[in-house]
Amino acid sequence: MSEQEKFVVVGAGAFGTALGTVMALDGRSVTLMGRDPSLMADLRNDRVHNAALPGVPLPDLLQFSAEPDALEEATIVLFAVPSQAHADAARHYGPYIHRDAAVVTAAKGIERKSGLLLTQVLERELPHHPLAVLSGPGFAGDLARGLPTAMAIAANDQAIAERLARSLSTPSFRLYASLDPVGVQLGGALKNVLAIACGVVEGAGLGDSARAALISRGLAEMSRLVVAMGGQPDTVRGLSGLGDLVLTATSHQSRNLRFGIGLGQGEPADMSGGNLIEGAYTAAIAASLGESHHVELPVTEAVAAIIEGRLDVRSAMEQLMSRPITTE
Ligand SMILES: NC(=O)C1=CN([C@@H]2O[C@H](COP(=O)(O)OP(=O)(O)OC[C@H]3O[C@@H](n4cnc5c(N)ncnc54)[C@H](OP(=O)(O)O)[C@@H]3O)[C@@H](O)[C@H]2O)C=CC1
Ligand SMILES: O=C(CO)COP(=O)(O)O
Numbered sequence: 001m002s003e004q005e006k007f008v009v010v011g012a013g014a015f016g017t018a019l020g021t022v023m024a025l026d027g028r029s030v031t032l033m034g035r036d037p038s039l040m041a042d043l044r045n046d047r048v049h050n051a052a053l054p055g056v057p058l059p060d061l062l063q064f065s066a067e068p069d070a071l072e073e074a075t076i077v078l079f080a081v082p083s084q085a086h087a088d089a090a091r092h093y094g095p096y097i098h099r100d101a102a103v104v105t106a107a108k109g110i111e112r113k114s115g116l117l118l119t120q121v122l123e124r125e126l127p128h129h130p131l132a133v134l135s136g137p138g139f140a141g142d143l144a145r146g147l148p149t150a151m152a153i154a155a156n157d158q159a160i161a162e163r164l165a166r167s168l169s170t171p172s173f174r175l176y177a178s179l180d181p182v183g184v185q186l187g188g189a190l191k192n193v194l195a196i197a198c199g200v201v202e203g204a205g206l207g208d209s210a211r212a213a214l215i216s217r218g219l220a221e222m223s224r225l226v227v228a229m230g231g232q233p234d235t236v237r238g239l240s241g242l243g244d245l246v247l248t249a250t251s252h253q254s255r256n257l258r259f260g261i262g263l264g265q266g267e268p269a270d271m272s273g274g275n276l277i278e279g280a281y282t283a284a285i286a287a288s289l290g291e292s293h294h295v296e297l298p299v300t301e302a303v304a305a306i307i308e309g310r311l312d313v314r315s316a317m318e319q320l321m322s323r324p325i326t327t328e
Pocket of ligand 1: 010011012013014015016034035036052080081082083085086088089106107108109138139140141275276278
């Protein structure tokens with residue numbers, strides 16, 4: 001099956017380049033689609049993406065294009081652009097995507113303007129395509145170096161989820177099919193917010209015990225929102241919940257964790273540094289989804305308030321520690 005599929009990855013940043021690389025390393029026909037023609041020409045010639053994946057050689061089989069008509073042949077299109085850019089990218093590239101092609105979001109966030117999950121954004125912009133979400137623990141650098149990684153791929157349709165899991169898996173990149181796109185997407189989006197919280201704890205020197213408490217209480221609030229929004233509670237114990245939370249809450253490779261460490265050390269919330277901090281965009285919209293679905297998300301709310309400058313770290317900790325004593 002996979003040898004008949006043609007893949008285009010939209011978004012020539014760290015994750016898009018890594019996805020293209022891991023599939024091309026396994027002999028797939030894959031084109032990386034970027035919006036800067038000179039970058040795409042450099043990647044074609046230099047076979048390294050110094051800005052996104054320094055020191056990682058890009059395989060000969062990986063093709064590069066800035067021409068959207070390269071999408072016309074694709075049977076599977078992966079969007080690896082920031083969450084807030086999904087609507088723009090879908091509008092721009094949509095007319096070139098074959099009507100039968102499956103479209104997969106590989107981003108981890110929620111559209112801020114609408115509160116929609118990214119498969120819902122794609123459904124709005126690209127109706128009638130089979131849609132899925134890829135999410136789970138895996139840093140771009142690890143994937144592209146061929147280190148072992150496992151993620152979930154979720155769709156409402158079992159045949160699509162299984163086809164994508166088979167088509168995208170490689171010997172180093174193992175995908176598990178899921179029928180819970182809501183749970184898988186909320187896992188990916190909320191773990192970024194919780195990783196910021198863990199960074200705050202680390203930056204403020206509050207100790208590893210506090211981090212472990214945050215991971216486990218964070219997972220509880222993730223589970224509450226997943227259930228309230230129609231997902232499956234078990235999903236949060238999987239790759240795109242606990243798996244990704246443990247990775248990003250503990251590894252300094254995580255941009256969200258590092259951003260949180262800065263906040264914990266008293267730095268202002270500044271997202272202009274060139275690094276994509278998805279959790280900083282997700283925190284407020286996730287908190288308001290919690291409100292509209294009548295579920296408590298105290299950690300997410302605290303992160304949103306710290307980022308917006310409404311709460312300092314010490315008061316946030318006092319608030320979290322003084323919540324009513326309850327059962328686990
Ligand atoms: N990096 C990682 O380890 C992982 C990232 N992810 C997720 O993947 C998503 C992308 O992250 P990542 O690759 O790291 O981010 P990067 O900032 O490295 O790359 C984002 C890419 O998207 C492009 N882009 C931005 N806006 C648009 C647009 N409107 N149309 C077309 N292209 C656009 C950017 O192009 P330009 O440079 O021209 O602005 C850039 O190439 C995020 O949601 C992230 O959470 C998931 C797993 C791992
Ligand atoms: O999602 C990721 C790994 O699974 C990447 O995390 P960061 O965006 O925090 O770097």
